[in-house]
Amino acid sequence: MQQSAGQRWATFDCYGTLIDWETGMRRALETIVPGNTSQLLAQYYEIEKQVEGEQPFRSYRNVLAEALRRSARSTGVMLASGAEHVLANTLPDWPVFPDVGRALSGLRAAGWKLAILSNVDRDLIAGTARHLPVVFDDIITAEDVRAYKPSLNHFRRFREKHQLADENWVHVARSYYHDIVPASQLGIRRVWINRSRETAPEQLATVELSNLLTLAPTLQQLCG
Known part of the structure; x- marks a missing residue:
C-alpha cells in the first residue's frame, strides 16, 4: 500500500486517448487484408467487447487475435494463417497523438503524478511506454x-494501492x-x-474536451 495523501494524480486510458489506435489498427490490417480494413474494423470494435467479457480471462494478446478471427469470419474476409496476430505484433509501435x-x-x-489504467498485457504496454514523452x-x-474495463477492477486496484482522496484524482479517457x-x-x-465528436448516451463526464491541448489547465481548475 502506498500513501499518496496530498498528491494529485491523473490516470489515463492509453489506447485511443494517448495512442492513436485507430490509425495503428488500420495500418496493421492493411498489411494483411488491403482494401477490407473499414469493413473489418466496423465489426471488430463490437466483437472485441464480447471477447473481453468472456470467461475464463484471456490475455489481451489472445483477445486481439480471437476478436480479429471472429470479425473476419463474420465479414467473409479470409485471413492467412497467423495473420490474426498482426495487431498484437504491431501494437507497441502504434503512433502517439501529437497533443500528448x-x-x-x-x-x-x-506537479501531477501520472498513471495508466489499460486493457492490455504488461509486455505490450511496456513497448508502448518507450514511445511516450514522459x-x-x-x-x-x-x-x-x-x-477488462468497464470492470471496476483497475480503478479499485489503483485506489487501494495509492489510498487516494477522491478530490486528488482525475481519470482521463476517450472511451x-x-x-x-x-x-x-x-x-x-x-x-x-x-x-470523434460522439454523442454521449448520458451526461456522465465531469468535463468534455475534444483533445488534450487544454488538459493541464483543465485539471488545474478541477483540483485547484
Missing part, C-alpha cells in the same frame, strides 16, 4: 487485475463505455476526450 507531449509535460510541470508513475493493466461509465460509478472525476 504538451499535455503530459504540462501536468508533470504542475515516464509514468504507475501502470495497471488488465493482466494485473484479471479483468465512454470502457472508462467514463465505470469511473462515474466510483465517483471519480472524469475528463472525456471526445476526439
Whole structure:
C-alpha cells in the first residue's frame, strides 16, 4: 500500500486517448487484408467487447487475435494463417497523438503524478511506454487485475494501492463505455476526450474536451 495523501494524480486510458489506435489498427490490417480494413474494423470494435467479457480471462494478446478471427469470419474476409496476430505484433509501435507531449509535460510541470489504467498485457504496454514523452508513475493493466474495463477492477486496484482522496484524482479517457461509465460509478472525476465528436448516451463526464491541448489547465481548475 502506498500513501499518496496530498498528491494529485491523473490516470489515463492509453489506447485511443494517448495512442492513436485507430490509425495503428488500420495500418496493421492493411498489411494483411488491403482494401477490407473499414469493413473489418466496423465489426471488430463490437466483437472485441464480447471477447473481453468472456470467461475464463484471456490475455489481451489472445483477445486481439480471437476478436480479429471472429470479425473476419463474420465479414467473409479470409485471413492467412497467423495473420490474426498482426495487431498484437504491431501494437507497441502504434503512433502517439501529437497533443500528448504538451499535455503530459504540462501536468508533470504542475506537479501531477501520472498513471495508466489499460486493457492490455504488461509486455505490450511496456513497448508502448518507450514511445511516450514522459515516464509514468504507475501502470495497471488488465493482466494485473484479471479483468477488462468497464470492470471496476483497475480503478479499485489503483485506489487501494495509492489510498487516494477522491478530490486528488482525475481519470482521463476517450472511451465512454470502457472508462467514463465505470469511473462515474466510483465517483471519480472524469475528463472525456471526445476526439470523434460522439454523442454521449448520458451526461456522465465531469468535463468534455475534444483533445488534450487544454488538459493541464483543465485539471488545474478541477483540483485547484
